[in-house]
Amino acid sequence: WRRTEEMMACARAELVESPWLVPVRRAAEARKAHEEGKIFTFLAIEGMEPVGTHLERLEDYARWGARIGMLTWNEENLLASGAGGDGEKGLTTLGKEAVRRMQRLGILPDVSHAGDGTFRDILRLAEGPVIASHSNCRALCDVRRNLTDDQLRAIRDTGGVVGVNVYHNFVHAEPQRQTAAMLARHAAHMAEVMGPEYVACGFDFCEYFGPGNEGCEGMEDCGRTGNFFLELERMGFSAAERQAIAGENLLRVLE
Numbered sequence: 001w002r003r004t005e006e007m008m009a010c011a012r013a014e015l016v017e018s019p020w021l022v023p024v025r026r027a028a029e030a031r032k033a034h035e036e037g038k039i040f041t042f043l044a045i046e047g048m049e050p051v052g053t054h055l056e057r058l059e060d061y062a063r064w065g066a067r068i069g070m071l072t073w074n075e076e077n078l079l080a081s082g083a084g085g086d087g088e089k090g091l092t093t094l095g096k097e098a099v100r101r102m103q104r105l106g107i108l109p110d111v112s113h114a115g116d117g118t119f120r121d122i123l124r125l126a127e128g129p130v131i132a133s134h135s136n137c138r139a140l141c142d143v144r145r146n147l148t149d150d151q152l153r154a155i156r157d158t159g160g161v162v163g164v165n166v167y168h169n170f171v172h173a174e175p176q177r178q179t180a181a182m183l184a185r186h187a188a189h190m191a192e193v194m195g196p197e198y199v200a201c202g203f204d205f206c207e208y209f210g211p212g213n214e215g216c217e218g219m220e221d222c223g224r225t226g227n228f229f230l231e232l233e234r235m236g237f238s239a240a241e242r243q244a245i246a247g248e249n250l251l252r253v254l255e
Contacts, residue, residue, distance in 0.1 A: 001050045001051075001052070001054075001057065003050070004050045008064050011043070012064075020038050020039060021038065021039050021040075021041055022036075022038045022039070022040045022041070023040075023041055023042075023043060023065055024040045024041070024042060025042070025065055025067045025106070025254075026254060026255065027251040027252070027254045027255045028255075030042075030251055030254070031251070042067045042068060042254070043064065043065045043066045043067060043068075044066065044067065044068035044069065044070075044110065044133065045061055045066050045068070045069040045070065045107075046070050046073055046110075046113065047070055047071075047072055047073035047075070047077075047082075047113070048069065048070065048071050048072070048077070048079055048098070049072070049073075049075065049077040049078075049079075051078075051079065051098070052078055053078060053094060055094070055097060055098055055101055058098060058101050058102060058105060058107070059105065061105075061107060062105040062106065062107060066107055067106070067107060067108060067254060068107065068108045068110050068131065068133060069102055069107040069108070069109065069110060070109075070110045070111075070112065070113050070114070070133075071091075071095055071098060071099070071109075071114070071118065071122075072085075072113055072114065072115075072118065073113050074113055074145075076089065078092060078094055078095075079091065079092055079094055079095035079098050080092065080095040080114065080115070080118040080121075081114075081115040081117060081118050082113050082114060082115055082118070083113050083114065083115050083144045083145050084115075084144070085115050086115065086117070087115045087116040087117055087144070088116075088117050089115065089117050089118070090115070090117035090118045090120055090121035091117075091118055091121040091122065091125075095118075095121075096121065096125060099121075099122055099125045100125060103125075103126075103127050103128060108128075108129060108130070108131055108160075108253065108254075109122050109126070109130045109131075110130075110131050110132065110133045111123075111130060111131070111132050111135075111151075111155070112131075112132045112133050112134050112135045112145070112163075112165075112202070113145070115144070116144075119151060119154075123154045123155075123158070126158045128158065128159070129158050129159045129160040129161075129253045130154075130155055130158045130160045131155065131160040131161050131162070131163070131200075131250075131253060132147060132151075132155060132160075132161075132162045132163065132202075133163045133200075133202040134163050134164075134165040134202030134203070134204040135147050135162060135163070135164075135165055135170070135202070136164055136165050136170045136171065136183075136186040137149075137152070137186045137189045137190060137193075138151075139189060140172065140182075140185060140186055140189055141169075141170055141171060141172050141173060141186075142173070143169065143170060145165075145170055146170055147162065149193050152190060152193045152194050152198075153193060153194060155194070155198070156193075156194040156195065156198045159253065160198070160253055161198050161199065161200040161249050161250055161252075161253050162190055162194070162198060162199060162200065162202075163200040163201050163202020163203070163250070164183055164186050164187050164190070164199070164200075164201060164202060164203070164228075165202055165203065165204045166183060166203045166204060166205060166215035166216055166219040167204055167206070167213070167215060167216075168214055168215060168216045168217075171183050171186070171216040172216075178216040178217060179216055179217045179218055180216060180217065180218030180219045180224075180227040180228050180230075180231050181218070181231045182216065183216055183219060183228055183231070184228060184231035184232050184234075184235055185235075187199050187228075187232060187245065188232075188235055188237075191237075191241075196237070196241045196244065196245065197244060197249055197252075198249065199244075199245050199249060200245060200247075200249045200250045201225075201228075201245060201246060201247070201250075203215070203219070203222070203225065203228075205221055205222050207220060207221055229242050229245075229246065232245070
């Protein structure tokens with residue numbers, strides 16, 4: 001937890017040094033920042049292992065401005081089982097209370113790194129939108145970090161969104177098909193299953209971690225995001241649909 005506090009202090013200090021970057025919690029604040037010519041950012045927590053048994057620490061996350069939260073990364077912890085853990089295990093008793101408390105605090109549950117059992121339990125407790133910030137479709141690339149069609153529909157039914165992920169191994173099993181065009185097919189599949197208003201961007205660029213963390217071909221870094229939208233245009237997505245996927249769908253969830 002001390003490491004978490006240090007990270008949050010560093011984040012706050014960096015924001016002070018970056019007046020062009022505005023931390024926000026609500027869509028109205030994001031739109032105001034955009035109108036002022038600034039870039040807005042939402043704080044998200046990926047993995048709550050540091051919470052341990054101290055659920056009051058969720059209050060600290062909220063106080064720091066966190067708007068989105070995942071109970072796990074890929075591990076099993078005292079709250080839940082992640083995508084790398086036992087898929088039959090779900091939320092612990094402590095984890096169920098954590099989800100209830102997160103929702104009261106206005107922290108959206110994020111199931112991108114959840115195991116299937118944890119996904120199931122979070123959706124049962126959902127009292128509002130649940131999101132998957134950076135996951136693709138298991139129907140097109142069968143890995144545990146991607147979502148089944150039933151899971152996509154379950155997120156839609158909460159009013160949430162699913163953000164597509166550029167990580168090459170989540171795009172296709174065959175390296176030659178790990179491309180921006182294939183990533184757009186994931187978005188199209190989501191749109192077919194859920195409706196385009198539930199599709200978002202969750203690109204998860206992490207090439208800076210070194211070899212093995214690259215995005216798919218054409219989406220190697222954040223400077224190439226236009227390639228994804230070009231592919232959507234080629235597939236027949238309207239300008240309004242592309243704009244919604246680029247940001248408006250997520251902002252709707254964060255109203």
